[in-house]
Amino acid sequence: MEATAMAQLKPHEFDSRTDLDIWLAREIAAALETAISERGSASLAVSGGRTPLGMFQQLRQMRLDWDKVWITLVDDRWLPADHPDSNEALVREHLLKYQLAAAHFVPLKTVHEQPAAALADIDQRLRAIPQPFDVVVLGMGDDGHTASLFPCAAELEAAADPANPRLVAALQPMSAPYGRISLTLATIARARNLLLHITGSKKKQIFEAAMAASAAEPHLPVRRVLDRAPGVCHVFWAE
Numbered sequence: 001m002e003a004t005a006m007a008q009l010k011p012h013e014f015d016s017r018t019d020l021d022i023w024l025a026r027e028i029a030a031a032l033e034t035a036i037s038e039r040g041s042a043s044l045a046v047s048g049g050r051t052p053l054g055m056f057q058q059l060r061q062m063r064l065d066w067d068k069v070w071i072t073l074v075d076d077r078w079l080p081a082d083h084p085d086s087n088e089a090l091v092r093e094h095l096l097k098y099q100l101a102a103a104h105f106v107p108l109k110t111v112h113e114q115p116a117a118a119l120a121d122i123d124q125r126l127r128a129i130p131q132p133f134d135v136v137v138l139g140m141g142d143d144g145h146t147a148s149l150f151p152c153a154a155e156l157e158a159a160a161d162p163a164n165p166r167l168v169a170a171l172q173p174m175s176a177p178y179g180r181i182s183l184t185l186a187t188i189a190r191a192r193n194l195l196l197h198i199t200g201s202k203k204k205q206i207f208e209a210a211m212a213a214s215a216a217e218p219h220l221p222v223r224r225v226l227d228r229a230p231g232v233c234h235v236f237w238a239e
């Protein structure tokens with residue numbers, strides 16, 4: 001994988017998605033364990049979508065002091081928490097079970113009609129958990145969005161502005177359904193451990209093109225995040 005960014009990209013390529021899921025879950029658990037031993041608690045933000053399901057199944061079997069871990073989402077769709085397209089529903093069904101039933105889950109969705117009206121409340125919720133996040137696991141869409149930082153959203157510039165004092169932003173993508181709530185670019189970039197999880201040749205090509213020195217500007221959101229992140233970003237990929 002050849003790419004440039006301010007973040008140092010560390011590729012991890014696997015022969016199968018199952019192997020990837022096992023190793024990614026181990027990497028997450030190890031980073032959380034380090035955080036617990038150094039600071040007494042840990043925070044994890046996970047993506048929704050289809051890609052993380054196998055990793056969730058691995059992670060929920062891992063032994064850790066999960067009662068010292070706070071978990072939230074990098075983004076959610078503004079839907080009732082039991083809607084089939086809600087990331088909160090996905091995480092409740094596939095992640096917060098077995099060993100992980102002891103973890104503290106902090107949802108992004110509130111009772112507000114629109115996500116823009118909920119920003120102060122969500123910020124307050126997230127500030128109650130260890131910041132910066134110890135681990136942020138990102139996915140990526142075919143348009144180069146990550147979290148809900150969609151290239152087509154009018155609110156992208158505000159959500160990507162490093163001076164934005166909020167932890168979260170509300171976005172309305174043109175190319176995908178539902179209003180969104182997302183961690184801001186700066187919140188994601190500050191993570192102590194940043195992991196990108198992508199599968200399939202198509203996403204690999206999209207990612208490499210986005211990260212290439214010759215990539216057209218404005219750069220895609222996934223690159224904008226990594227250009228802002230000062231440390232290592234582990235890129236987990238399998239066909």
Ligand SMILES: O=C(O)[C@H](O)[C@@H](O)[C@H](O)[C@H](O)COP(=O)(O)O
Nearest residue numbers: 047048049050051139140141147
């Ligand atoms: O709510 C969401 O949609 C996500 O958190 C989003 O950023 C996701 O990671 C990508 O869209 C990839 O989605 P897939 O894993 O389904 O390809």
